[in-house]
Amino acid sequence: ARPRVGYFYTGKTGLQLLTERMKKLTVHDYQSIPVVVNESASVYDAIVTMFLEDVGTLFVVDHNSHLVGVLSRKDLLRASIGKQELESIPVSIIMTRMPNITICEQEDFLLEMAKELIDKQIDGIPVVKKVEEDEQIRYEVVGRLTKTNITRAFVDLTNGEIT
Amino acid sequence: ARPRVGYFYTGKTGLQLLTERMKKLTVHDYQSIPVVVNESASVYDAIVTMFLEDVGTLFVVDHNSHLVGVLSRKDLLRASIGKQELESIPVSIIMTRMPNITICEQEDFLLEMAKELIDKQIDGIPVVKKVEEDEQIRYEVVGRLTKTNITRAFVDLTNGEIT
Numbered sequence: 097a098r099p100r101v102g103y104f105y106t107g108k109t110g111l112q113l114l115t116e117r118m119k120k121l122t123v124h125d126y127q128s129i130p131v132v133v134n135e136s137a138s139v140y141d142a143i144v145t146m147f148l149e150d151v152g153t154l155f156v157v158d159h160n161s162h163l164v165g166v167l168s169r170k171d172l173l174r175a176s177i178g179k180q181e182l183e184s185i186p187v188s189i190i191m192t193r194m195p196n197i198t199i200c201e202q203e204d205f206l207l208e209m210a211k212e213l214i215d216k217q218i219d220g221i222p223v224v225k226k227v228e229e230d231e232q233i234r235y236e237v238v239g240r241l242t243k244t245n246i247t248r249a250f251v252d253l254t255n256g257e258i259t
Numbered sequence: 260a261r262p263r264v265g266y267f268y269t270g271k272t273g274l275q276l277l278t279e280r281m282k283k284l285t286v287h288d289y290q291s292i293p294v295v296v297n298e299s300a301s302v303y304d305a306i307v308t309m310f311l312e313d314v315g316t317l318f319v320v321d322h323n324s325h326l327v328g329v330l331s332r333k334d335l336l337r338a339s340i341g342k343q344e345l346e347s348i349p350v351s352i353i354m355t356r357m358p359n360i361t362i363c364e365q366e367d368f369l370l371e372m373a374k375e376l377i378d379k380q381i382d383g384i385p386v387v388k389k390v391e392e393d394e395q396i397r398y399e400v401v402g403r404l405t406k407t408n409i410t411r412a413f414v415d416l417t418n419g420e421i422t
Binding site (some may be wrong): 115118119140144146147150152170172176177211213219242243244246249253254255 | 275277278281282303306307309310313315332333335336337339340345370373374376377380382405406407409410411412413414416417418419
């Protein structure tokens with residue numbers, strides 16, 4: 097029988113081990129607090145909320161606090177050069193609407209979501225929790241994932257803070 | 260004398276080696292193409308340029324193509340909920356102005372600029388080249404560094420594409 101002593105060659109280098117650890121980082125490790133507005137809020141109110149909360153993406157919810165849309169700075173800027181009064185347009189008119197929204201859960205891998213942010217050219221992804229209501233799947237917003245979070249992960253990695 | 264054979268212990272693990280390589284990444288490795296507007300352009304024109312070019316940050320230059328300011332989506336959005344006509348306000352009124360701008364050069368380390376993006380809460384940094392004119396230092400804009408670029412570096416790192 098093979099003696100149970102000494103070192104065993106795992107077939108992996110230090111580089112591969114680090115890459116594996118990096119791949120195991122989850123959304124939960126880096127997500128931010130979400131900022132939501134109600135679907136009946138005006139575009140003007142949404143812009144003000146964006147400034148007060150200092151975020152680049154707002155999530156839109158219905159009266160049951162379920163996710164119905166996403167608003168980016170770009171969406172709001174587009175509306176602002178339109179001819180309508182910003183106080184009189186509800187955000188539900190200009191938001192990106194479910195199910196055309198990229199969502200993620202806390203257990204998802206950060207790497208996959210970083211790819212989504214780049215490939216789909218989006219600023220922020222809502223982190224959601226599934227809930228069943230009236231035999232339909234709905235989503236509660238529990239977090240926010242942006243390129244700022246990914247940039248922080250990059251800094252942590254590069255500083256050797258993830259080991 | 261010490262024999263010049265065999266392995267020498269460098270005192271570094273594979274993890275430390277990768278971290279060092281990551282730290283050596285420069286702005287030049289990941290920068291994007293810059294989009295500039297003239298300081299006499301209107302806020303309306305700047306917003307339209309931002310949409311046509313699909314960027315989140317514009318750099319403002321004078322008639323000699325030297326950097327004089329930076330415009331973020333946030334700056335333009337703030338202006339858009341003001342009471343003035345967007346066609347009649349020049350961007351020079353609302354831009355962040357030199358020297359209150361974070362700039363970088365192509366040789367700067369990506370890690371340092373990632374930290375700047377987070378710490379100063381900015382969306383984009385102009386990549387510049389110094390030029391001397393009338394015994395004064397001016398800057399030509401040669402690139403654009405954003406959190407999207409850092410996110411791409413994160414994906415490359417995590418995919419083991421930087422070795």
